[in-house]
Amino acid sequence: MTEALKSETFTPENEEQVLEAVQWAVSEHAPVEIIGHGSKRAIGRPLQVAHGIDLSRMTGVTLYEPEELVLTARAGTALDEIEALLAENGQELQFEPMDYRSLLASGECGRGTIGAVLATNLAGPRRLKAGAARDHALGIRAVTGRGDVIKSGGRVVKNVTGYDLSRGLSGSWGTLAVFTEVTFKVLPRAETQATLVVSGLNDADAAHVMAQAMGSNAEVSSAAHLPESVSAKFVFGALPQGAATVLRIEGFAHSVDYRLTNLQNALDRYGACRRLEADETRLLWQQIRDVEPFCDDTERPVWRISVAPGAGHQLLAGLRLQTGVDAFYDWQGGLVWLRMEADAEADLVRGAINALGGGHATLVRANGALRNQIPVFEPEEATLAALSRRLKEQFDPEFILNPGRLSADL
Amino acid sequence: MTTPKMPEPYGDVLKRRAQIVRDLRDIVPGEGVVDATNEMRAFETDGLTAYRQLPLVVVLPQTVQQVSRVLKYCHKNNIRVVPRGSGTSLSGGALPLQDAVLLVMSRFNKVLDIDYPNRVAVVQPGVTNLGVTDAVAGEGFYYAPDPSSQIACSIGGNVAENAGGVHCLKYGLTTNNVLGLQLVLITGEVIRLGGRHLDSCGYDILGLMTGSEGLLGVVTEITVRILQKPETARAMLIGFPSNEEAGQCVADIIGAGIIPGGIEMMDRLSIKAAEDFVHAGYPLDVEALLIVELDGPEAEVDFLIERVGEIAGKNGATMSRVSTSEEERQTFWAGRKAAFPAVGRISPDYYCMDGTIPRKKLPEVLAGMRDLSEKYGLAVANVFHAGDGNLHPLILYDANKPGELERAEDFGNDILRLCVEVGGVLTGEHGVGVEKRDLMPAMFNQNDLDQQIRIKCAFDDLHLLNPGKVFPELRRCAEMGRMHISRGQMPFPDIPRF
Numbered sequence: 001m002t003e004a005l006k007s008e009t010f011t012p013e014n015e016e017q018v019l020e021a022v023q024w025a026v027s028e029h030a031p032v033e034i035i036g037h038g039s040k041r042a043i044g045r046p047l048q049v050a051h052g053i054d055l056s057r058m059t060g061v062t063l064y065e066p067e068e069l070v071l072t073a074r075a076g077t078a079l080d081e082i083e084a085l086l087a088e089n090g091q092e093l094q095f096e097p098m099d100y101r102s103l104l105a106s107g108e109c110g111r112g113t114i115g116a117v118l119a120t121n122l123a124g125p126r127r128l129k130a131g132a133a134r135d136h137a138l139g140i141r142a143v144t145g146r147g148d149v150i151k152s153g154g155r156v157v158k159n160v161t162g163y164d165l166s167r168g169l170s171g172s173w174g175t176l177a178v179f180t181e182v183t184f185k186v187l188p189r190a191e192t193q194a195t196l197v198v199s200g201l202n203d204a205d206a207a208h209v210m211a212q213a214m215g216s217n218a219e220v221s222s223a224a225h226l227p228e229s230v231s232a233k234f235v236f237g238a239l240p241q242g243a244a245t246v247l248r249i250e251g252f253a254h255s256v257d258y259r260l261t262n263l264q265n266a267l268d269r270y271g272a273c274r275r276l277e278a279d280e281t282r283l284l285w286q287q288i289r290d291v292e293p294f295c296d297d298t299e300r301p302v303w304r305i306s307v308a309p310g311a312g313h314q315l316l317a318g319l320r321l322q323t324g325v326d327a328f329y330d331w332q333g334g335l336v337w338l339r340m341e342a343d344a345e346a347d348l349v350r351g352a353i354n355a356l357g358g359g360h361a362t363l364v365r366a367n368g369a370l371r372n373q374i375p376v377f378e379p380e381e382a383t384l385a386a387l388s389r390r391l392k393e394q395f396d397p398e399f400i401l402n403p404g405r406l407s408a409d410l
Numbered sequence: 411m412t413t414p415k416m417p418e419p420y421g422d423v424l425k426r427r428a429q430i431v432r433d434l435r436d437i438v439p440g441e442g443v444v445d446a447t448n449e450m451r452a453f454e455t456d457g458l459t460a461y462r463q464l465p466l467v468v469v470l471p472q473t474v475q476q477v478s479r480v481l482k483y484c485h486k487n488n489i490r491v492v493p494r495g496s497g498t499s500l501s502g503g504a505l506p507l508q509d510a511v512l513l514v515m516s517r518f519n520k521v522l523d524i525d526y527p528n529r530v531a532v533v534q535p536g537v538t539n540l541g542v543t544d545a546v547a548g549e550g551f552y553y554a555p556d557p558s559s560q561i562a563c564s565i566g567g568n569v570a571e572n573a574g575g576v577h578c579l580k581y582g583l584t585t586n587n588v589l590g591l592q593l594v595l596i597t598g599e600v601i602r603l604g605g606r607h608l609d610s611c612g613y614d615i616l617g618l619m620t621g622s623e624g625l626l627g628v629v630t631e632i633t634v635r636i637l638q639k640p641e642t643a644r645a646m647l648i649g650f651p652s653n654e655e656a657g658q659c660v661a662d663i664i665g666a667g668i669i670p671g672g673i674e675m676m677d678r679l680s681i682k683a684a685e686d687f688v689h690a691g692y693p694l695d696v697e698a699l700l701i702v703e704l705d706g707p708e709a710e711v712d713f714l715i716e717r718v719g720e721i722a723g724k725n726g727a728t729m730s731r732v733s734t735s736e737e738e739r740q741t742f743w744a745g746r747k748a749a750f751p752a753v754g755r756i757s758p759d760y761y762c763m764d765g766t767i768p769r770k771k772l773p774e775v776l777a778g779m780r781d782l783s784e785k786y787g788l789a790v791a792n793v794f795h796a797g798d799g800n801l802h803p804l805i806l807y808d809a810n811k812p813g814e815l816e817r818a819e820d821f822g823n824d825i826l827r828l829c830v831e832v833g834g835v836l837t838g839e840h841g842v843g844v845e846k847r848d849l850m851p852a853m854f855n856q857n858d859l860d861q862q863i864r865i866k867c868a869f870d871d872l873h874l875l876n877p878g879k880v881f882p883e884l885r886r887c888a889e890m891g892r893m894h895i896s897r898g899q900m901p902f903p904d905i906p907r908f
Binding site for chain 2: 008013017020021028065090132154160165176211216218258259360381390394
């Protein structure tokens with residue numbers, strides 16, 4: 001149907017132009033790829049579309065009031081620009097959006113746009129304590145696949161006026177609407193941070209130690225376990241040899257000291273403890289966030305798996321018996337980064353997750369052929385899938401926005 | 411009474427009432443179906459008592475299967491359903507309809523599982539908010555969102571309304587503390603969303619459900635995050651000669667990188683009412699009072715109390731007291747938590763509003779309120795979740811004086827319009843319900859509202875679940891589906907391209 005049209009990539013500079021581009025796509029029944037910097041373009045089912053809407057020129061912070069803890073930006077604004085602006089004011093996006101570029105070898109792309117941060121619901125190691133992008137979104141403006149401009153939410157933290165579309169559209173990967181503007185809650189940066197490293201634990205003991213730490217009043221902001229196979233790849237080999245269970249504490253300097261000491265006293269019977277100072281801590285958690293051990297310039301399949309924190313090590317123990325894998329844990333064990341030695345083994349991985357009480361696995365890295373063959377995002381159970389499909393139809397009845405990227409039906 | 415116009419009852423449903431009651435008794439046996447008028451009186455209103463309506467029949471299911479069968483039956487027979495938790499909604503979210511089954515979830519009152527290593531509790535929707543905390547307090551845990559009605563309100567209702575509380579700025583709203591739901595669609599289909607793991611791999615339907623005011627589905631099970639209690643918590647009372655100085659103090663505290671566990675503000679009238687009622691030791695010679703709670707490790711709390719004290723001093727605070735015991739901390743809060751009933755003692759009736767504004771607009775909004783107060787001849791007391799800009803003006807009136815209720819409502823509507831004008835919203839935590847339904851166009855245009863209704867259509871295309879709430883008009887889903895752009899209609903757009 002689109003043969004008559006040459007391939008077009010629109011680069012709108014404002015909302016009206018986004019609207020015009022989408023309306024054109026609706027009118028021509030011409031599916032479009034929604035793209036920011038392209039840093040996450042290799043995630044999802046490969047798209048079969050000739051046209052694109054590139055939002056990277058629709059930039060600019062339109063509102064930033066540090067004392068009100070709020071920032072609004074046009075969807076194409078570069079995330080690194082926003083992070084720099086916040087840092088100047090001692091603030092940050094507390095959910096620490098991860099950077100996929102090294103893992104996906106998309107280093108030539110920009111860091112990503114703020115619209116994509118919400119569209120892909122990025123998070124980081126603070127997920128348990130501080131949430132993901134969805135938890136910090138206050139408001140959005142967007143163009144739906146029907147060719148309508150809509151808004152939802154606002155610029156205030158507490159708001160229950162109408163359905164919560166800031167969250168409803170989070171993680172929809174551009175398949176429901178094109179964000180034109182997003183508003184986030186921003187928060188003060190911690191004055192300092194430190195990490196307690198507990199050495200030499202096996203995965204099961206590490207799970208226990210992480211649960212203890214996260215459930216203590218030391219206010220641990222993130223807990224990860226780096227098995228021996230990967231631990232040397234962090235902080236330029238500065239971690240003690242062997243497996244490292246790492247616990248981050250952030251806040252005012254003497255509060256950090258106090259809590260870290262308490263935590264160490266509670267945990268040193270499990271293994272040798274060491275403290276990492278602020279600079280090493282920053283680097284360590286950035287590397288955990290960005291999956292450093294598997295940034296290997298290969299296309300070996302990498303899964304991003306979310307399960308109950310206590311189930312992560314059980315999942316891995318089971319998989320190790322059946323296939324060749326390497327892995328490490330974030331989110332107290334609830335986020336497993338899993339690199340396969342050979343095949344993706346989707347059925348094996350997803351079957352094991354199911355058997356352990358549920359969760360989801362995303363094949364974040366794989367070659368295009370594999371991503372065509374295997375559902376990249378966890379398939380939904382039939383009733384839920386039907387509901388998702390009805391939602392898609394209500395936002396994008398012509399299936400023109402990133403069609404098929406999330407699943408064949410969406 | 412000025413109840414907003416509710417959807418025209420389905421005449422055939424009213425006519426078939428006896429048969430419907432019999433059919434429902436087959437699904438929910440025993441005392442689970444209530445149809446006697448005197449027994450249904452207990453359910454005719456919620457926390458917004460100005461509006462009352464007897465339902466068609468009350469059903470109190472006990473199992474997920476019963477909920478599923480009731481909804482499926484209603485769907486098949488085109489019968490409306492109003493879900494209800496504890497009935498504490500302040501916006502009329504659970505107001506019955508004459509032709510609707512009132513589905514009361516109060517018998518779903520069990521804590522199903524507590525999982526400390528993963529720090530979650532799995533509960534049924536009829537468990538009270540405080541009931542969740544009570545179930546885990548023994549191990550030193552609690553559930554963070556704490557609406558003032560927490561003794562009575564149900565966790566299912568909290569999900570429906572995305573309830574807040576005084577600790578939201580630091581610990582988030584309901585939506586940030588719910589990990590999973592089991593819900594039943596109007597078709598009777600049962601769906602699970604999330605669980606003990608984080609985020610979903612598809613659309614964030616969990617996010618959509620939270621705060622959907624009973625219009626999308628009936629929640630039958632909830633997995634919530636539980637948190638370790640902070641090592642210590644202390645509260646400060648700080649008095650100011652003006653609201654502006656108190657407001658600036660809040661901005662400066664946050665500007666200094668301090669996020670208190672709670673930060674509340676009261677104006678002169680509410681301070682006096684609360685002090686007369688609970689004797690919390692509030693100063694009576696100040697225009698504005700801040701209650702600032704700092705929680706965390708002791709060393710940190712002591713340090714922050716000092717810093718907040720300095721900031722308050724620079725902003726002209728005329729009094730400051732720090733709690734020295736847990737008992738005193740509770741006393742500081744007692745006045746604030748009793749502010750609504752306290753105001754109820756100084757006025758025959760009061761009408762509680764719930765706008766949120768950008769914090770810095772507080773002086774402007776308070777000034778606007780003073781003008782409106784004069785215009786309508788009604789007094790207004792203010793309590794304010796100062797950290798997150800959520801304002802609760804309490805309009806004092808006497809329903810027995812002709813015209814006063816109407817004046818109070820008009821006054822309230824003007825306040826909410828003012829909140830929207832300064833960049834805020836109609837409701838911060840009480841929900842739209844019936845109360846603010848007709849004000850929705852002040853915040854949303856037709857496109858915005860239509861797309862929200864389309865979401866409703868994806869869940870409930872016959873508008874059977876809680877109709878007449880949230881949206882000012884019911885628009886048929888079939889009509890909503892039409893597109894206004896057709897092939898070849900758009901000229902080739904004139905947009906920069908590669």
